[in-house]
Every structure is written in structure tokens, then in C-alpha cells.
Amino acid sequence: MTNLRISEWRKLPISLKELCIDTTLRCGQSFRWRKLENEGWTCTLHGQILSLKQDESGLQYRSMRPNISSSLDQQAQLTKPGIDVQNELEETERLLKHYLNLEPNLSALYEQWSSVDPNFKKRAPRFTGIRILKQDAWEALIGFICSSNNNIVRISQMVHNLCLHYGPLIGHVNSQPFHDFPTPESLTGPTVESHLRELGFGYRARYIARTATIVAKEKPEGWLQSLCNNDDFPDQKLPPGGREGYRRAHEELLNLQGVGPKVADCVCLMGLGWGESVPVDTHVWQFAQRDYKFGKGKHRSLTKATYDAVGDHFRQLWGIEAGWAHSVLFAADLKTFSDKVATKVEIKVDEIKVKEEGETILDLKTVLKREYQVDVIKDEVDEEKTKELAQDSPRAGRAKRRKL
């Protein structure tokens, strides 16, 4: 095991309503946290390894830093002048508070969204404590370039491989290596694309290599950070298209390779701190049609115009932190969390079907039995609504159909 200086466990007083790490770290906004036996959620952050544990009493964390000299044992390190342990503890706490984005009052936001949106009010109680993290913008950018046509498990694997091969090793925990996220510079070079293809990145290999080159060589130093939101006290007025700074950041990101509207919005929201950013992916498009009357007339398919209209709608409905509310409903739509949503199976007997065969019309009375899987919020089962849902839901058409 690599020589690490391990801090004591410290406590951060925060309720599960304000932050639920088990949901927040798995809902597809960050891809590097690993849950280890006896260690909890673990990830590298700015040259150190952080572990998080949470129960009803609060959040616990500890840091693991690489030793400067491996010849000294832990006791010697602790007493060695030059290493200010107290200072490091404070630094870790600052880092963690910043990353977890603990400033906004999440309960108050949930209440506000619930008061203006019955659908949010119905679904949110099963998904409390989902907080938008303040991730590093560069990491978010690469992570979401990887996300196209992909699933969370595989995205996480790809990001892990990226760190393993291109990021500096920080240390081992439970005999697993932990690397920091690679810099843009380290992902430039003539062999990166082909190597990433060998590692299974597919067509995203070229996007990553090109975007890394643009950021490292063509843009000025600190360009990505310059797009981030520094408005600590946003005024309540929000233009339908979002604040000027958000629009500019979004537009700038579109010039990169492998970055379309959706990926740009993910980076704006999770890497640059623009709360009004609403990434519209297949899940969001699904519930926009199911619960918010999109998918008809002018906004039949998810074109760029429809994409903007969906975002504008949610911004007007939810306000300046619309992206936060969006993440709650997104999580509610993930199969990963289907254990949080009770599944009710409805049996419905179809109408008698008449089957034609050549010239003879056979009265084949085929009774079809359909099983509809309907997401039902536990303890809030409304029979009429449920049936309606089953018939209107896009899932109903793909529901299992068995002949008897």
C-alpha cells in the first residue's frame, strides 16, 4: 500500500434532507466516487483522497494525503515541522464544503419547487437530499463528453480508465489505486486518440483528444474557469433563456469537439455553477412529454428549438436553480433508483382481436394479456390516474405482451 497520511474521521453536521450522498454520488453527475468496504464513498480531489460516510447523525469524512518522504513513519510525519496538521484539516474541510456546494438551503428550495409544481411535489419526497456538486469544470467536461449514447456504469469505467492511464497516482486504499483526474495537457499528443480507442472509448476518443488540445493549446490559460458563475447573490429576476453569463458559457462550450447543447448544459450546471442550466437528455425529454405536455404540435420531436423551449419552460417554472430541480426528477427517472419507486403491475384484458388470414376471416379470439409497469408513488395510489398513465405512457407500448 502506498504511503498515505490518514487523518482522523471528522464530522460535518448536515441532515439527510440537506444532502444525501448515497443518492447524490450515484445520480450521474459525478463518475469517480467508489464505495469501499468499511471506508465509504471514496474519491481523489485536488491531490488528496477523501472518504465520506453518512448516517442519521451526520456526515463523516477523512482525508488521505501522500507522504512527502516515504522513509518517515506516520508518527514522525505527524510531528515533523513543516506539516501543519491543523491547517491541513481546515483545508480539507474548506475543499469538501466547496465541492459539496453546501451553501444553498436545499429543503427551502424543495419547498419552493413543490409549491409551484404539483408533479415535483408528487415525485420529490422519495428523492430528497439531491444536491448539485461543484465539480471541476474540466473533469465535468470530459465526463459528459463520455456520456453520449452511454450508461452511467460504463461512463464511470471510462473515466476511471482515463485517470488510471493519464492521471497522477495519489495512493492506494483497500489495495485499489486512486489517481487524480488528468490535466488537459496530459491528454494532448498524437497517440491519445488511438490509445483511448483501444481502451474502449469508441468514437468519443477523438472528441476527448481534440477537446483536450483545444483547451490546452488554443485557449488562453484559465479560459474554462473564466466561464464560471461568480454571482453569489443572484437577483430573483431570471430571463427565460438564462443569465447573460450562462448563455455566453454555453455558446463558448459548443465550439469544442463532442460538445452539443446537452453536454454544454451539464458542464454549465455541474462544473461552472450556472443553476438555471437544464440539460435535456432522453430521460428529461421523456418526462417533459409525460408530465409537462411536450411532444405535441410545434414541439413534436427534440430539435434544437424544442430543446430550448423545454429549458425555458423549466426555468420559468422552477426559477434560477431550475437545474437543481431537474436533477431531482432525473434521478427519479433512473432505473438505478427504481427500488425507491414502488412498481405496480396492472393486468388488463384487451379487446377481442379479429385476425385476417388470406381470404378467410378467422374469428380468432385472441385474448391478450398485457402487463403494464407503472411507476407509482407509494401511499399515493390514485387508481384512475394509474390507468391513465398506463395508457398514455410511452412505456405502455413497449410493455410486455403475452399471449395466453
Place this chain on the structure above:
DNA sequence: CCTCGCCCTTGAGC
């Protein structure tokens, strides 16, 4: 402006 085929890989479902 909208639509479509294509891009890589993996796992589930049939």
C-alpha cells in the same frame, strides 16, 4: 430549420 444515417461498445431482452 428539420431529419436522418452514422459513429463505438456493452448488456439486456428475446
Place this chain on the structure above:
DNA sequence: AGCTCAAGGGCGA
């Protein structure tokens, strides 16, 4: 065993 399809899209014609 083999096929289709979707998984948090983007790009070019």
C-alpha cells in the same frame, strides 16, 4: 447462438 435495441448525444449531409 444470434439479433435488436437503448444506454443521460454529436456531427455532417
